[in-house]
Amino acid sequence: MSVITVTRFTIEPDTGTALRTRHADLVAAIRSATPGLVETRLGQVDEQTWIGIWRWDSAEHLQAARRIAPDLPETTATFSLARAVTAADVAVVDEH
Structure with a gap:
């Protein structure tokens, strides 16, 4: 089952x-x-x-990415701009 991660944040x-x-x-x-x-x-x-909004083909792939993301310089660079970060994972149960 695919998963969508929705991350909301503010920037300058x-x-x-x-x-x-x-x-x-x-x-x-x-x-x-x-x-x-x-x-x-x-x-x-x-x-x-x-x-x-990021769509993953499975929750397992999302979790694998979350394990490595903190060690990537690109993660640090991107989130250094962000404030008030919130995130939700949504399991896709129906598609049309």
């Missing part, structure tokens, strides 16, 4: 360009280090509030 308004670059670097690093990342989306709610 003038760091949006840096965030987009660092997010792309993080996605590439995770994809090269572990399998199972199906797709990602980065969305902007307002100048400060952003949402990252």
Whole structure:
């Protein structure tokens, strides 16, 4: 069963360009280090509030990525911009 992780966070308004670059670097690093990342989306709610949506093909692949992510410099670089981070994992039970 696939899993979607929704991460909501805030950034300083003038760091949006840096965030987009660092997010792309993080996605590439995770994809090269572990399998199972199906797709990602980065969305902007307002100048400060952003949402990252990552879809995994299984909970096991998500957990494997979470084990390695703290050791990746791309994780540190990306989340150094983020404040008030919240995340939820959603098990996909129906698709149309």
